[in-house]
Amino acid sequence: MAEEKEEKGSFWDAFKGVLYGMAGHDMTRFALKTRGSMEHLFILITMGDLLGVPILPPYYSLRLLPYVVPQISTWKRRMLRERDLTDALA
């Protein structure tokens, strides 16, 4: 690719970066946060047994277990922690 174009591109990229910071970043954060919450909801309905919430059927939830191993501890913390006022600000 031509150098000229690359220079032009880098200015354009920087501009897009600023624009993203102004408008997009929050939306991205929101999307990821929503997805994160849903991830935890998903683990609850598939692995609820880990918290003592019996959920059917255990046979197939075992199939999914390997994929959620890394999330299990943060999920448990989130599900079992006490709520306070600062939750509303998060």
Place this chain on the structure above:
Amino acid sequence: MSLARVFKEHPNRRYIEFGGKGGLGKTTFSAATAYWLAKQGYKVLVFSVDPQASLSDIFERDIFGKGAVEIMPGLFAQEIDADRHIRLYQEEIRQKIRDMYGFEEIPEEIENYIQAAAAEPAMEESAIFDAVVDIVVGEEYDYYIYDLVPLGHALYYLSMASVYDQWIDKITALREEMQEYARVATILERKKETEEDKILRELQYIKQRINTSSGILTDRERTAFFFVITPEEMIILDTVKAARLFARYQVPISGYIVNRVIPPELARQEIPEYLRHRIEMQKRYLRQIEETFGAGVLASVPEFERDITGLDMIGKVADALFGGEA
């Protein structure tokens, strides 16, 4: 219509099920049907989903948990060992976790969960269900004969398929929605590709397995379900109720087979009063069966002079069941 003709007129019905209350002769008829079909040159698998299976007893061979065992040319029998199936499955899950994260050992919390899940009451049924899916999706045999567990269990087994299906639908929908959010974030961050959701793929795999299995069970073209009854009042009443329930799960009921009919010609001989009364009673209930199920009654099998074990006796039952037609 005779049972033999039902088989001849519907060659596509390759999944054969016998249902009914416990101890009426489901296993006997499953074995006899397998015997009859094998004698005609078909490759047949008769398998039991009952944890207290009796195929081993009827064939006089220990086949429990040994996979499909050839009993005679063309006739294979299999008893599913659910415990073993669960153990292998647990180990498969552990290995997957070890491979995915490079663990030497499974974290305690995860291991506890794997152990606890296996102790759930629904686990055994689910494991059997899964093992059956493995059997029926392999297109290895011309006929598959299910020796079903007693009625209540059979209904549970069938309803489980629809419960599973709904459960999977719900979480698949949630998973897909999650994927949407991930995609939005990807677009906003201008990354090229969203990370593939392996869980979604796993769910789709589970769903496909469940649908295949319940699809076969309720497919009028491919499946025949026969009720086994005896000329007794309670059995008739229960069967009417069960047939209604089965119909609700779209199980295609193909007919009824009457078992344990005391040969009426005995009445002409010198027989004790006790036996005469039983013959009278059966006559009455046979009439009731005729009125209740009418043309649905496909065969009537006599009470034999000894219990049915071994291929010779199974052959005799097959003759009675299919009218000696080849």
